[in-house]
Amino acid sequence: MNRMYKRQLRRSAKRASLYIVITGILIIIILPIFFLFSFSFMSDYETYSEWPKPLVPSLKAEFKLDKEVDGYHLFIFNRSENDFMPFGPLSFHDDAGELEKLQEFVKRQANCTLPVSKIREYMHKADSGTPVTFNLRKKLLANYVLFFQVVNGAPKAVLNSLMVALATIVISLSIGGMAGFAFARYFFKGKNLLKLSVLFVRMFPAVSIAIPMVIILGRMGLYDQPLGLSLVYSVGQISMSIWITASVFMSIPVSLEEAAMVFGTSRVGAFWHITLPLALPGLAACAMYSFIGSWNEVISAVVLTQFNPTFPVVVYKALVGSQGQINLITAGSVAQALPAIIFTLIIRKYIIQMWSGVKV
Amino acid sequence: MTSTKSFLSLDKESKKKMVPYLLIAPVIIYYFLFWMFPVINAIVESFKSVDGVWTFDNYLYIFKNPVFYQALFNTGFIVVFSVTIEFVLAFGLALLINTKFKGSSIFLFLAIIPMSLPAVAVGAMWSSGLATRGWLNSLLMTIGLIDDGGKFLFLAGGRMATMWLIIIIDAWTVIPFVMIILLAGLQGIGEDVREAGAVFGGTKFQILRKITMPMLKPTITTAMILRIISAIQIWLIIVLLFGFNRLPVLLEQVVLNYDQLGAAYFERIGLALSVLVALIVSAASVFYLKVSGSFEKEAVQNE
Numbered sequence: 006m007n008r009m010y011k012r013q014l015r016r017s018a019k020r021a022s023l024y025i026v027i028t029g030i031l032i033i034i035i036l037p038i039f040f041l042f043s044f045s046f047m048s049d050y051e052t053y054s055e056w057p058k059p060l061v062p063s064l065k066a067e068f069k070l071d072k073e074v075d076g077y078h079l080f081i082f083n084r085s086e087n088d089f090m091p092f093g094p095l096s097f098h099d100d101a102g103e104l105e106k107l108q109e110f111v112k113r114q115a116n117c118t119l120p121v122s123k124i125r126e127y128m129h130k131a132d133s134g135t136p137v138t139f140n141l142r143k144k145l146l147a148n149y150v151l152f153f154q155v156v157n158g159a160p161k162a163v164l165n166s167l168m169v170a171l172a173t174i175v176i177s178l179s180i181g182g183m184a185g186f187a188f189a190r191y192f193f194k195g196k197n198l199l200k201l202s203v204l205f206v207r208m209f210p211a212v213s214i215a216i217p218m219v220i221i222l223g224r225m226g227l228y229d230q231p232l233g234l235s236l237v238y239s240v241g242q243i244s245m246s247i248w249i250t251a252s253v254f255m256s257i258p259v260s261l262e263e264a265a266m267v268f269g270t271s272r273v274g275a276f277w278h279i280t281l282p283l284a285l286p287g288l289a290a291c292a293m294y295s296f297i298g299s300w301n302e303v304i305s306a307v308v309l310t311q312f313n314p315t316f317p318v319v320v321y322k323a324l325v326g327s328q329g330q331i332n333l334i335t336a337g338s339v340a341q342a343l344p345a346i347i348f349t350l351i352i353r354k355y356i357i358q359m360w361s362g363v364k365v
Numbered sequence: 366m367t368s369t370k371s372f373l374s375l376d377k378e379s380k381k382k383m384v385p386y387l388l389i390a391p392v393i394i395y396y397f398l399f400w401m402f403p404v405i406n407a408i409v410e411s412f413k414s415v416d417g418v419w420t421f422d423n424y425l426y427i428f429k430n431p432v433f434y435q436a437l438f439n440t441g442f443i444v445v446f447s448v449t450i451e452f453v454l455a456f457g458l459a460l461l462i463n464t465k466f467k468g469s470s471i472f473l474f475l476a477i478i479p480m481s482l483p484a485v486a487v488g489a490m491w492s493s494g495l496a497t498r499g500w501l502n503s504l505l506m507t508i509g510l511i512d513d514g515g516k517f518l519f520l521a522g523g524r525m526a527t528m529w530l531i532i533i534i535d536a537w538t539v540i541p542f543v544m545i546i547l548l549a550g551l552q553g554i555g556e557d558v559r560e561a562g563a564v565f566g567g568t569k570f571q572i573l574r575k576i577t578m579p580m581l582k583p584t585i586t587t588a589m590i591l592r593i594i595s596a597i598q599i600w601l602i603i604v605l606l607f608g609f610n611r612l613p614v615l616l617e618q619v620v621l622n623y624d625q626l627g628a629a630y631f632e633r634i635g636l637a638l639s640v641l642v643a644l645i646v647s648a649a650s651v652f653y654l655k656v657s658g659s660f661e662k663e664a665v666q667n668e
Contacts, residue, residue, distance in 0.1 A: 023466065026461075027461070027466075027468075027472060030458070030476075031472065031475060031476075033537070034475060034476055034478065034479060034537075035475060035478075036504075037490050037491070037494060037537070038478060038479070038482075038490070040490070040493070040494060040500040040504075041486065041489065041490040041493070043500075044493050044500065056498060056503070056513075057502070057503035057504075057506040057507050058498070058499075058500060058503040059503075060500075060503065060504065060507060179391075180391045180392055180395055181392070183388045183389070183391060183392075184388055184389045184391070184392045186388060187384075187385040187388035187389050190385075191384065191385035191388075192385075193385040193386060193389075199389060199392070202392075202396065204590060204591070204594065204650070206396070206400055207591075207594050207595070208594055208643055208646045208647045208650060209400075209404050209407075209639075209643040209646075210598050210616055210619065210639050210642050210643060210646070211598075212616065212619055212620060212623065212635075212639055213404075213407050213619070213636070213639030213640065213642070213643060214400065214403045214404065214407070216407060216623060216632070216635070216636055216639070217402075217403040217404075217406035217407045217410065217636075218399075218403050220406075221402065221403060221406070236399055237399065239395070239399070240395070240396070240399050240400050243392060243395060243396075247392070297481060300483070301482075301483035301484065303483075303484055303485060303601060304601065304620065307620075307624060308623070308624065317483055317484075317485050320483075320485045320486075320489070321485045321488075321605075324485060324488055324489055324492070324605055325604065325605065325608070331489075331492070331493045331496075334489050334493075335489050335490070335493055337489075338483070338485060338486035338488075338489035338490070339486070341483050341485065341486055342481075342482050342483055342486040345481045345482065345483055346478055346481045346482070348481070349477060349478070349480065349481030350474065350477070350478070350481075353473070353474065353477055356477075356545055357545055357548060357549045357552070358549070359549075360545060360546045360549035360550070360584075360587075361549040361550070361552060361553050
């Protein structure tokens with residue numbers, strides 16, 4: 006009895022330590038991503054005037070307004086100090102210009118809307134001698150809106166990125182998909198060599214391809230054009246598409262096509278009516294993979310664009326050139342990362358399936 | 366010769382043989398136009414001066430520049446340690462997930478998020494975290510591990526500290542990718558093989574060493590080659606965190622010469638340097654394949 010109890014104890018201790026390790030790993034993985042998101046929702050005041058910085062962005066800001074001999078004073082609640090701190094001008098009076106400036110300051114620093122009329126209302130209340138405190142809802146997405154307003158050409162860059170990604174998907178999926186089908190259904194010479202092409206293609210740095218491509222695309226009239234960039238991206242994406250589509254077609258039994266052909270369909274018809282519909286989810290996953298690759302790429306885009314940068318280039322330049330505050334830049338980064346994260350999570354099963362078919 | 370015959374005059378059997386070649390022809394043409402052509406172009410141009418005269422000067426400039434040797438050393442150091450650490454940790458994670466513990470699918474779901482993050486987002490994440498008043502110091506202060514005077518100056522360390530920081534960040538980003546490849550390989554090995562090992566009295570460690578590892582070897586080689594290729598080409602995260610010239614690595618020097626210095630002369634240097642990087646990457650890959658014995662296996666298969 007005692008021995009059985011001991012064994013059970015040891016087993017649960019083992020399981021407990023397993024879950025402790027797993028929790029630790031998860032914390033290491035999730036924590037940086039959490040803070041990336043958290044920063045993107047913080048106002049300038051939270052980012053720069055609270056120390057240590059808050060771990061989660063607040064949903065509201067708390068203000069205090071009081072009247073003294075030299076005029077009115079505005080305070081904001083500082084979470085790290087756990088007290089109201091002076092906010093804005095040293096003092097202000099009932100003056101339209103001053104109040105408008107204050108309204109703008111509150112909007113910029115605290116991401117809150119405080120209209121002049123409201124300020125006047127609170128001032129009247131404070132006239133009685135007791136300070137007024139009030140809460141304002143913080144605009145959570147203010148950094149995102151501001152990023153697209155402040156950073157030059159950000160909205161157009163998103164459009165460019167989408168066009169590049171779309172063209173890359175069309176090129177790599179059509180060319181790579183054909184080859185992938187050949188891999189899955191036929192034996193031919195040079196098959197292994199072509200399968201390793203993904204490795205060869207990657208050995209030459211992308212920048213080094215991009216530099217001569219400036220001249221080549223220039224001659225084709227495609228320099229600084231989304232289509233030109235997608236031609237470069239497709240080099241890498243085609244080889245990935247071959248791997249993915251090959252594993253997709255391999256998972257569809259040939260016997261289904263043969264059965265259709267027995268019933269009088271042609272080979273092309275069998276492909277069109279049987280294989281393609283079955284392969285559709287896999288092909289969609291392949292398209293998403295191409296999208297992620299093209300959406301995330303920076304360096305070729307830096308070299309190959311001038312007036313039509315892609316979205317990653319805009320964020321990269323904002324970060325390297327310190328064009329904005331860190332909370333703005335994190336907002337831009339999250340906006341860029343979100344589609345890639347979502348697509349990766351959707352296609353995760355296909356990613357594993359793809360790698361199971363690949364061996365050097 | 367068959368090539369003199371027109372396609373239409375071929376009999377049905379030959380036509381059928383040509384189908385796969387027709388299907389892969391676009392890939393070949395595409396690679397020729399948009400990979401081979403620029404690569405040859407880059408190599409040729411790297412041997413020319415700005416005026417178009419054949420010269421070795423671009424390469425001589427690089428070899429005389431002490432920064433090149435620094436970059437070479439730094440890159441080598443980062444590659445050796447990051448690839449090793451990433452492999453060990455990713456293999457551990459893959460084995461852990463493959464035990465299919467309760468909640469392993471949710472764990473996998475969360476664990477692959479870092480691999481989807483764009484490089485720039487990773488840069489923003491860590492530069493907001495590692496700054497002296499960043500989230501990492503904030504977190505440590507909030508949970509009471511350090512006080513205001515004990516803030517870590519993460520980004521102001523010496524060369525070695527900086528390299529280790531880069532290795533850790535790179536590991537955080539890349540481990541999910543390596544893990545996915547290894548996990549795919551592990552799922553390909555049937556449970557029965559390992560069970561057989563256990564029946565014959567093997568310990569868990571013996572099964573891992575004598576059964577799992579050898580069967581996983583092709584997958585491991587794939588993962589390692591892909592990692593070596595991209596680890597040598599590390600630069601963006603370094604520039605995003607430290608700017609240019611703080612920790613010279615090979616590809617950062619390529620971009621610096623090509624994109625930052627802004628003279629036609631430096632563009633050539635960048636081009637020549639990128640050819641050198643390509644040579645180093647290929648040499649390292651071949652070296653790894655040779656050491657790991659992948660060539661011998663292929664020779665046996667071909668016989």
